[in-house]
Amino acid sequence: MKRRLPCLSLHFILTATVLALAVALRILDPDPVARLRLSVFDTYLNLKPREADPTFPVRIVDIDEASLAKIGQWPWPRSELARIVERLANSGAKTVAIDLILAEPDRLSPAALARQAETRRELAPIVAELAALPSNDTLLASAMTKLPVVLGFAGDIARANALRTPKVALVTAGDDPRTFVPRFPGAIEPLPELAAAAAGEGAVNWLPARDQIVRSVPLLVSAGDTLAPTLVLEALRTGMGETTAFVRASGGSGVLAFGQETGVETVRIGATVLPTTSDGQLWLNFARADPRRYLSAHTILDGTFTPEEVRSRHILIGASATGLLDLRATPLAASVPGVEIHAQAIEQMLAGTHLTRAPFATGAEIVFLLLAGVLVSVAIHRSGALAAAVIGASAVAAVATGSWLAFSEGGYLLDPVYPALALVGVYLTGSLLSYIRTETDRARVKRAFGHYVAAPLLEQLAQDPSRLKLGGEMRDVTLLFADVRGFSRLSEGMDAETLIRFVNRLFTPLSEIILAGRGTIDKFMGDAVMAFWNAPVPDPGHAAAACRAALAMQHEMRRLNREDAARNAAEGLPHTPIRIGIGLNTGACCVGNVGSPERFDYSVLGDAVNVASRIESATKLYGVPILAGERTVQEAPGFAFLEIDATAQLSGKDRPERLFALAGDERIAQSAEFRKFAACYAALKSAAAADGETMQDKRTACRAALAALASAHPAAMSLDGMLEALATGPNT
Template sequence: MNAGLSRLPLALLISVALLAACLALRIADPEPVARLRLSAFDTYLRAAPRQVDPSFPVRIVAIDEASLAAVGQWPWPRTRLADLVSKLVSAGAASVTFDMVFAEPDRLSPEVLLRTLMDDAGQAAAIASLGRLSSNDARLAAAIDGAPVVLGVAGNSNVTSKIAPYPGAVSFAGDDPLMFVHSFAGGVQNLPNLTKAARGIGAVNWLPSSDQVLRRIPLLVSIGGAVYPSLALEALRVGTKQSTIFIKSSGGSGVEALGQKTGIESIRVGETVLPSDGRGELWLKFAPGDPRRTISALSVLDGTVKSGDIKSRHIIIGATATGLLDLRATPLEPAVPGVEIHAQALEQMLAGDHLLRPAYATGAEIAFLIVIGALVAWLIERSGAVVAAIAGLVSIAFIILLSWLAYSRAGLLFDPVYPSLSVALLYFGVSLTSFIKSEIQRAEIRSAFGHYVAAPLVEELARNRDKLKLGGETREITLLFADVRGFSKISEGLRADELIRFVNRLFTPLTDVILGHNGTIDKFMGDAVMAFWNAPVHDANHASNACRAALAMLDRLAALNDALKAEAVAAGVPFMPVRMGIGLNTGECVVGNVGSPQRFDYSVLGDVVNVAARFEEATKTFGARIVVGERTAAQAPQFAFLELGSVTPRGKDRPENVFALLGDEIYAASEAFLDVRNAHVAFLAARQGGEPRRTEEALAACMRVAPEDMVTYYRNCASEKIAT
C-alpha cells in the first residue's frame, strides 16, 4: 500500500470508498435506484395532486357500458361515430380527438357487406343496391372534414411503413429534436380519406416505467424519421387554432451547455409553454379521478347531453368500458382508462400546473450527497456517532423538506430518497468502522493490560473503558512488594543471557499467580516486582486476594527451587536456593495514568506504596517471608496471621504493627496453627510483661511448634535482634 494512504485513518478511507460507491451507483442509476426516486415522486403526487378545474375544459366522451348496451358491441359502425362527431361539432366543441386509430375499413360498411354476401349467388339481386350506398368510412370522413378533429396514429418499431406527413408545422431552435425523442421505425395510421379529412394527427404512444406505472408521456415522437406530437399536444394545437409547434432544444438560446447536447428544453403551442425533460417528455401531475369529467357517448347520440358540457370544451373520445381492456396504472390509481391519461395531460397543459425534473437535479443531488456525506463521516470521526447521527437525521429531514417544498411550491422534482439512504448508509458504514476501531482498541487494551491484569479484569475493561480513567483517582489499594534475597550473589555466577533466562523463569510463574488472583502488575524492578489490587477494576476482596497471591507465590517459588535443585544435582554444581521477601499493605492511594501524553504508566502513588516497600524490607529483620500491615490483616481476618511487632516507616512518626502471614483460612483453622498462635500469644504477653524467665520459657515453647516461616523470627528474638 502507498505510504501516504497507509497513514490515513481507516474511517476516512472507508468513508471515501462508501461515498464513491454511492456516487457511482447514483450516476449509473440502475433500476432499483430509479424506482426509489419514482416512489418518492409518487408519494408527493398522492399527497398533493393537481387540483381539478371545476369548469372541466377537457371532457371525455366515453364508450362506456351504457353506450354499448344501447348502441351495440364495439366497434360501432363508423356512421355512429360520424353522427357523434357531427353532434359534438354542432354543440361547439373546441376540438374532437379520437383516442383510437382507424387503420382498417369499417367491417359494417355497405361495400364490405356486399363483398361478403356476393359469395351467395342467390342473394346477389337482393343486395345489389348496397353497392350504391356510401361507405361508412366516407361518411365519417365527411363528418370530420372541416371540423377540429384529431385522429390518432401509433408508432411501432416492428413495422417499417411510413405514415402520412404531419399536417401541422414543427419549428425548432437549437439541436434537432430527432436526436432526443423516442423513435419508432414505422407506424400505424388511419385510412387515407380519414387522414386527409382530419385537421390533426397525434401519437397515442406512451411509455410506462419498468413497473408499468404511467408517470410521463412523450410530447414528441419520431416515426419513420419524422417528428409527430402526442395526441394531447395535437389536441391542444387544434383546439387553440394554432398552426405550429415550436421546440427549443439545447443550444436554442444561443448558449451551449458546456458543449453538451442536453436535449429538449421546452415546447410551445401559441402562448402555452410546456416544460420538457431532455427526451421531450412531460411529467404528468395527475388530478384525482372525477366522474364529472366523463360524458357517456349515449347521451351525445340521443341528445340528452347539456350543450354547456360540450361548448368550447376539448373532447376526447375513447373507451372506458371495462371489457374493452384499455386500462393503465398511474401513481394515483391502479387502473384507469387510457383515454383519461390523454385527458389529464391536456388538462395539465391548459392549467399550466406542471411537474419538471430540472436538468441540474441530478447534479444538485450528487453535490448534496458529497457535502452531507463528508460532514457525517467527519463528525463520526471527530465528535462521535451520536452527534453524527443527529447531523445525519437533520440533513435527511432537510433534504426531504427541501424536496417537498420544491414539489409543492414550484413543481420541481428532486429525489429525497437516494441521498437520504446514502447518508444513512454512510453513517452506518462509518459507524461500523468506528465499531471495528473500538473493537481494535479493546483488543489493544486486552493485549496491553493482559501483561499486567488478570484476564477477567481485562475483559471487564474492554467492556467498560470508563473504568480505565485517564489521570488519577483516589482509591483504597492493597500493595504487594516482592524482592529476591541474595540476588547479587546469584547473578555473579551467571552470564548475561543466563541471568535473563533465570529472571524470566522466576517471574513468569509469579506473574501468573498475581494475574490469576485479579492483581495488576505495576512494574518489575530488577529482582523485585510491585503489584496492586482494586485497580483499575473494583475488587471488593482486594486484601484477601493479595494475601492469597502472596502465599501462592511462595508455593511457586518452592516448586522452582525443587526444579533448580534437581538441575544442579544433575549438573554436579552447588545448589543455591532462591528466597524472597514479600510485603503487603492496604490504604488510600492515587491510581491512574502517570507520565506524559507521549509515555505514561498505569501506576499508584502515595504513602501506602512506600510503607509496603518498607514492610518488604522488614522481612529481613523479622525473619518472616511475608510481612503484612495491620489494615491488610484487618480486612482478611480469615487468614493465619501472627503479630510480629511494629515498624516505623521512613518519614513517619507513628509506628505500625506488622504481622506474619503464614497460611490461608484452611491453615488458620487447623490445630497446628492454633498451637502456634497460643504459644505466640503467650510469648508476646511474657515479653511485654518484662518477665525474662517466663519469656524464655514461652520462647522455647514457640520454637517447639513454630513453622519454618517463624523459626528465624524466634531465633532473632532469642538473640535480641528484634527489640521488645
C-alpha cells in the same frame, strides 16, 4: 501518533470510497435506484395531487359498458362515430380527438355489406342499392370537416414505412429532437380518406416505466424518421387554433452546453410552454379520477346529453369498457382508462400546473450528497457518532423538507431519498470504525447474546464479559408458557412467508409485554413462547409480575382480534379469532448458561418447567385462558384466582396438582361481582360433589354472576369454559 495516523487515513479512505460508489451508482442509475426515486415522486403525488379545474375543460365521450349494452358490441359502424362527431360539432365543441386507430376500412360499410350479400340470391335486389351508398368512412370524413378533429396513429417497431407529413409545422431550435424522442421504424396510420379530413394526427403510444406505471406522456415521437406530435399535443394545438409547434432542444437556448446534448427542453404551442424530459415527455401531474370528466357515448347518440357539457371544450373519444383493454396504471390508481390519462395531460397543459425534473437536478443531488457526506465524516472523526448523527439527521431533514416544498410549491421533482441513503452509508461506515476501536468487548457480547437474552442480562454481561461461561444457580422462578390454540387449523393454507408474518405479528406484542414486565424470554417453540421471572435480575414480586404479564397478553389478544375482525369485515372476509392458552407455575430451578463452550443459551432447568408446560396444556381441558399452579397463587395473593381442580392429574406427572384459573388483577379480585361469582362457583362445585338434583339452579345462578362480572369488568378473563368443564368434566 503512529497508531492514530493509520486510523485517520483508513477513516477518510473508506468514506471517500463510499461516496465515490454512491456517486457512480447515481450516475449509472440502475433500475432499483430509479424505482426508489420514482416511488418518492409517486408518494408526493398521492399526498398532493393536482387540483382539477371544476369546469373540466376536457371531457371524455366514453365508450363504456352502458354504451356497449345499448349500441352493441365493439367495433361500431363508423357512421355512429360520424353521428357523435356531428353532434359534438353542433353543440359547439372546440376540438375532438379520437383515441382510436382507424387504419382499415369499415367492414360494416354498405359496399362491404353488398359484397357479402352477393352470395345470397334473395338479396340481389338490394346489392346495387347498397353498393351505391357512401361508405361509413366517407360519412365520418364528412363529419370531421365540421370542426377540428385529431386522429391517432401508432408507432410500430414491426414496420418500416414513411410517415405522412404532419399537419402541424414543427419548428426546431438546437439539436435535432429526433435524436432524443421515442423512435419507431414505422407507424400504423389512419385511412388516407380520414387523414385528409382530419385537422391533425398524433401518436397514441404509451411508454410506461419498468414497473408499468404511466408517469409521463410523450409529446413528440420519431416514426419512419419523421418527427411527429402525439395525440395530446395535437389536441391542444387544434383546440387553440394554432398551426405551429416550436421545439427547443439542447443548444437552442443560446446558453453553451459545453458540448453536451441534454435533449429536448421545451415544446411551445402559441404562448403555452410545456417543459419536457430529455426525451420529449411531459411529466403528468395527475388529479384524482372524477366521473364528471365522462359523458357516456350512448347519451351523445340518443341526444340525452346536455350541450353545455360540450360547448367550448376539448373532447376526447375513447374507451373505458374493460373488454377493450385500454387500461393503464398510474401513481394514483392501479387501473385507469388510457383516454383519461390523455384528458388529464391536456387539462394539465391548459392549466400550466406542470411537474418538472430540471436538467440540473441530478447534479444538485450529487453535490449535496458529497458536501453532506464529507461533513458527516469529519464530524464522526472529531466529535463522535452522536454529533455526526445530529448533523446527518439535520441534513436529511433539510433535503426532505426542501424536496417536498419544491414539489408542493413549484412542481419541481428533487430526490431526497438517495442522498439520504448515501449519508446513512457514510455515517455507518465511520461509526463502524469508531465502534470497532472503542467497544470491542461489548460488541462481542452483544453479538453473541443480543438475539435471545433479556436486556438486563445483556447489560450485565456487557459490563462483565467474564460471566460468559457454563454453569448456573438454583433460584425460585415463575415460569410462563403461552401457546396458540388451533394453530394447525389457523395456519392451514398459508405459505411460508405468510405464516412467518402471522407468527411475528402475534408474538411481537406478546414479547414486548413480557420484557416490559421484567421477564426473560427463554425461547420460541413454533406457535409457543416460554418465559421466566426472577432471573437474571432478582425480582421479589416475580409471581405477581408474571400474572400481570399473562393478563396483559390476553388483553392484547383481544385487541388483535378486534383489529382483524374489523379489517376482514371491511374486505368481506371471514374472521377466525386467535386464542392463546397461558400456564403459570412457580418453583425452584437451575438458572444459567446451558450448552457447550462454543454455543450456549441462558435458560432454566427443573421440574417446575415441566409442570408449567403441562399446566398450559391443561387450559384446553378446562376451557380457561390462564391457569396457575398452587405456588404461584400463594406468592400472588391479591389476584382474582378460582380453584378449578384440587386433584388435577397432569400428563406425565404422578403427583396431582391444584390448578387455579386467573380471572383478573387485584381490582377485580376486590370487586363485589367477583366475590359473588366465586361464592356461586364454590356452591356449584359443592353441589356437583354431593348430588346433581340442584345443579341446574346453581349453574343458572353461576352464569348470571359471571355475566354480571363480565359486564362490570370487561377486562376480566372469560370463564364460561370452566362451567362447562365442571358439568361435563375436563375436555379429554
